[in-house]
Amino acid sequence: MDRPSTPAQPSATRTLLRLWPYVRPVRVRWTAAAVTAVVASCLGLVFPLVLKWIVDGPVADRNPKGVWLGALALLGLGVAEALLFGFRRWLVARPLASVEAALRADLYRHLQRLPVAFHDRWPSGQLLSRGTTDLMVVRMFLAFPLTFLIVNGVTIVVGLILLLSQDWGLGLVLLAPAVPLIAVCYRFEDAYARVSRRAQDQVGDLTTVVEESVLGIRIIKGFGRHRSQARAFRELSHTLRGTELTKARLLAGILAVITLLPEAALGAALVVGTVRVADGALSAGTLIAFLSTALALRWPIESIGFLLAMSQEAATATRRYFEVMDAEPESTEVARASAVGGEGPGAGAGGGGLRFEGVEFRYPDAPAGSAPTLHRVDLHVRPGETMALVGATGSGKTTLTALVPRLYDVTAGRITLDGRDIMTMPRDELRALVSMAFEEPTLFSASVAENVLMGAEGATPEQVARALDVARADFVDGLPDGVGTQVGEQGLSLSGGQRQRLALARSVVGEPRFLVLDDPLSALDVHTEAAVEAALRRVLADSTALVVAHRPSTVQLADRVALLSEGRIAAVGTHQELLRTNAEYRYLMSGGTAAPGEAARG
């Protein structure tokens, strides 16, 4: 599955260090938790020393009271260790949940600020998996592997010092596998990083398929595609399983080495130690203490394998997170007013209304060398005028309308609103001036009123009612809670036409100066469409509007019509004029089936 390419990867440590700004606010608690865990873990190393004291002292002296005292000390140590580990968990649980929440909130905020072109490029599943599973992996890393890499590292060092101080010769026997172990761990990390990246990307692909299957369930069922869809899912899932198995194999390999080498060294130390006890060169208590210390170090050493694996996964997750966070958001910078138009002396020179001047546009991901989607578009929608935009499918109508609220930026030329270049306006101001409705009406999981209010936050209930009236959304009165009824994905299901009317109400509620409507009535029956048009005409009388139209009935709304043909404005005039003079327009309005090119030639 296509996925935006990933740049060269920085090291795992450098990547994980980028989490510092999020960890900073909880650093005191996190450090306290780590210190608690280090103390708890090192307490475990005191057990062998108590054992040595019991064996060489009370046991050798046949002193039962001393043995009981030793046993009591061991019990006390055990309880203290358990309490300290519990305390550590309590210390970190809440702060780390807030770290995860802060990371997620920043990701969400950033996604909202990224340009539409970014969302065109990124599959939604890849974004979803970054905001969910990847952030969970990061939280787990901060809670567990990061702490225990430190705790176990300190425990191993303290343990080795204890071993060497008890008997340096046996200590060196135990230390012998350290060098090969470090080399193996180094190679493992590298290999595991690559596989874990692959697995996490595949989770993103799988999420995309699940999301598309849920959103497109009607199409899948309607066309009986559930089997092929299930097959596609199974294949991806099988690939992910394969990658997870590769991860498991790598992990099993490193665990085997990490377990085997120290065990072999321990066996060797046991043999050498026993011989020396038999020779009287070593006390039995020292050998027991030595071996118990070595056994106490087993878990810290063996755990290094999967702690490294979890750290690598966290580094991959962090890398994936910052790939999105590093994407450039829509700039908030405002261009300086150009010589013509803008706020300068030339303001208004371009004339009022909405004006496209030599506009050229090419999609950022268009293949190199391909023709621009729009070229040299010159069009003037006069103040208060409604202009219909007509053109064959794929001629660039939606693209042209998307340039007005700067969902995309023109690649050449400019667009002015009442003489002001839109590039010189802050986006907030621009988007308050221009309102839009799209052919595909999207409603959010919220009430009818909240959905409409998205068009103008401060609108009064009367304005909402008026907007619903303009859109002829009288069906709202029949909903269980009227305008308070929940709609959208988690609410009541509405018909396509009903949704389109709510989207239309949303675009007109703020009584905007400029309205851009992309075929907003396509799902309505002719009677409803006529009623909406009659009401809309009143609204359009005060606004400057550009309305994409496919049907003659929608064109009736307009004062003039512009014909867009293969990315150029081919003709502008009234509906009647164009019907008389332009063959392509006649063809488009007739609902004919011949190719537009043929019609134009014919």
Ligand SMILES: Nc1ncnc2c1ncn2[C@@H]1O[C@H](COP(=O)(O)OP(=O)(O)OP(=O)(O)O)[C@@H](O)[C@H]1O
């Ligand atoms: N996000 C995108 N990235 C790259 N190319 C795109 C993108 N969106 C549209 N295009 C291309 O731009 C051209 C114009 O598309 P556009 O949607 O503007 O046409 P349209 O006139 O609105 O068509 P329709 O009437 O079918 O809605 C098409 O060739 C389309 O493939």
